Amino acid sequence: xxxxxxxxxxxxxxxxxxxxxxxxxxxxxxxxxxxxxxxxxxxxxxxxxxxxxxxxxxxxxxxxxxxxxxxxxxxxxxxxxxxxxxxxxxxxxxxxxxxxxxxxxxxxxxxxxxxxxxxxxxxxxxxxxxxxxxxxxxxxxxxxxxxxxxxxxxxxxxxxxxxxxxxxxxxxxxxxxxxxxxxxxxxxxxxxxxxxxxxxxxxxxxxxxxxxxxxxxxxxxxxxxxxxxxxxxxxxxxxxxxxxxxxxxxxxxxxxxxxxxxxxxxxxxxxxxxxxxxxxxxxxxxxxxxxxxxxxxxxxxxxxxxxxxxxxxxxxxxxxxxxxxxxxxxxxxxxxxxxxxxxxxxxxxxxxxxxxxxxxxxxxxxxxxxxxxxxxxxxxxxxxxxxxxxxxxxxxxxxxxxxxxxxxxxxxxxxxxxxxxxxxxxxxxxxxxxxxxxxxxxxxxxxxxxxxxxxxxxxxxxxxxxxxxxxxxx
Numbered sequence: 001x002x003x004x005x006x007x008x009x010x011x012x013x014x015x016x017x018x019x020x021x022x023x024x025x026x027x028x029x030x031x032x033x034x035x036x037x038x039x040x041x042x043x044x045x046x047x048x049x050x051x052x053x054x055x056x057x058x059x060x061x062x063x064x065x066x067x068x069x070x071x072x073x074x075x076x077x078x079x080x081x082x083x084x085x086x087x088x089x090x091x092x093x094x095x096x097x098x099x100x101x102x103x104x105x106x107x108x109x110x111x112x113x114x115x116x117x118x119x120x121x122x123x124x125x126x127x128x129x130x131x132x133x134x135x136x137x138x139x140x141x142x143x144x145x146x147x148x149x150x151x152x153x154x155x156x157x158x159x160x161x162x163x164x165x166x167x168x169x170x171x172x173x174x175x176x177x178x179x180x181x182x183x184x185x186x187x188x189x190x191x192x193x194x195x196x197x198x199x200x201x202x203x204x205x206x207x208x209x210x211x212x213x214x215x216x217x218x219x220x221x222x223x224x225x226x227x228x229x230x231x232x233x234x235x236x237x238x239x240x241x242x243x244x245x246x247x248x249x250x251x252x253x254x255x256x257x258x259x260x261x262x263x264x265x266x267x268x269x270x271x272x273x274x275x276x277x278x279x280x281x282x283x284x285x286x287x288x289x290x291x292x293x294x295x296x297x298x299x300x301x302x303x304x305x306x307x308x309x310x311x312x313x314x315x316x317x318x319x320x321x322x323x324x325x326x327x328x329x330x331x332x333x334x335x336x337x338x339x340x341x342x343x344x345x346x347x348x349x350x351x352x353x354x355x356x357x358x359x360x361x362x363x364x365x366x367x368x369x370x371x372x373x374x375x376x377x378x379x380x381x382x383x384x385x386x387x388x389x390x391x392x393x394x395x396x397x398x399x400x401x402x403x404x405x406x407x408x409x410x411x412x413x414x415x416x417x418x419x420x421x422x423x424x425x426x427x428x429x430x431x432x433x434x435x436x437x438x439x440x441x442x443x444x445x446x447x448x449x450x451x452x453x454x455x456x457x458x459x460x461x462x463x464x465x466x467x468x469x470x471x472x473x474x
Contacts, residue, residue, distance in 0.1 A: 053456040058382025072130030077118030077353040084119030117331035117354040124357025132436030143395035154180035167266040177426025187279035196252030206280035272299035290320030300325035313344040328378035340368040351378040365396035380405035414445035
């Protein structure tokens with residue numbers, strides 16, 4: 001049989017096999033159906049990446065082009081520099097994109113926590129999209145198959161100083177079909193009321209609040225819906241939560257609790273409600289606040305202090321009965337494992353555009369599951385990251401819920417076609433069955449949403465012939 005396969009083309013071999021094994025093995029009709037349904041548009045072994053291009057929509061769409069016409073799509077992290085992506089072009093052009101893990105291990109040293117992980121993570125997403133298209137299978141299948149067909153989303157809701165208006169907005173979200181909610185309930189909502197906060201005069205007390213006399217986009221409290229949190233121009237080096245000297249008074253804690261009480265009155269106690277963006281306040285204030293908010297049965301309190309203070313996070317988690325959550329700024333699996341192993345928080349919350357991409361996030365979910373920790377997914381990007389997250393969520397057993405940060409943007413889903421619309425339908429994303437990430441790009445919609453000119457233009461300025469020795473070992 002080995003000699004036969006070496007000498008005969010596929011059709012002749014299959015016909016010969018039909019003769020050897022009988023007509024029932026391959027008749028002409030079955031043979032024709034076989035050839036029509038096998039993906040032959042690309043030869044995976046000969047596939048090579050030829051270019052890396054971007055379009056500034058969402059966090060920054062990434063397109064990896066190949067020598068066979070097929071391309072893959074990923075996305076940089078929201079608010080991240082495109083440099084984190086483009087500087088990696090020299091390391092991926094010429095590679096076979098189907099060797100996802102090999103390429104990831106080649107480039108992962110150039111990522112880091114928070115927005116600096118966006119380049120590696122976005123390119124990794126695009127590699128999975130490419131491989132799925134080449135082999136004609138959805139990404140979730142390459143990850144081991146599905147635990148679920150639909151992905152539950154929670155809707156993040158930016159804070160408003162008027163609790164009644166905010167609560168009515170939450171009511172609208174419930175009417176849209178959402179079954180999981182998150183409210184931004186931070187010191188911004190009380191900062192203009194005397195006797196609610198104490199901090200040293202002139203201190204930098206966080207990115208959303210400025211001391212009296214300072215101005216800026218965030219100076220009057222929360223950004224308006226649709227406004228960028230990342231305004232151009234220099235920003236002062238922020239001070240970590242524990243070092244601002246800001247504490248919440250009993251009056252301030254009472255007003256924040258009243259705010260949540262009005263939200264619960266509108267949406268009820270039957271649905272999960274998480275809370276975020278408390279402010280850059282000290283550990284003891286967070287513990288006092290957490291105890292005051294226990295009666296609202298919160299799903300979690302998110303990012304109460306920076307994620308890398310493991311012992312302090314554990315101190316907070318052990319002191320309050322509200323679940324704690326962190327993870328959107330963590331790059332790679334190791335720190336997630338450290339937090340889970342130490343039970344420093346109750347829920348871990350990676351962002352696929354920071355954590356290292358699709359496979360790394362799948363690994364995170366599987367590894368923290370061994371410590372009894374569920375995985376929620378942070379997502380404040382375009383539908384590209386949303387669908388990449390959906391494939392991971394489908395394939396990960398301890399997945400809890402995926403963020404939707406664009407509930408108030410009616411154009412958000414326009415840039416993708418070939419999937420169920422709206423993308424988030426009654427609080428769920430249906431996992432696509434198409435190859436790769438499962439969608440097609442709508443270039444007309446992308447053109448309308450570009451933040452600056454240029455849609456997937458060539459990037460020859462990022463080509464280099466210089467021999468660079470930047471490995472981590474000698």
